[in-house]
Amino acid sequence: MEIISLDLMAERCPLALLLAKRACATLLPNQGLEIRISDSGARGDIPRFLHNNGYVTDILVDDNTQLIMIVKKG
Secondary structure, three states, X not given: OEEEEEEEOOOOOXXXXXXXXXXXXXXXXXXXXXXXXOOHHHHHHHHHHHHHOOOEEEEEEEOOXXXXXXXXXX
């Protein structure tokens, strides 16, 4: 499986959410997307969007400074 990386550590919502939506829309069935987030708003909004739209997520890191997850089409 090919994994694409999307670093949103310097971005804040709503731009971080928009960039995540665009990246997820281009995913192929055999691809994964690694998303790195630090903004507190984006840490809530992006996982909610992914869950509500049928994406599968695997959380790699979830601490005070960052959220890192792998996203796949559901």
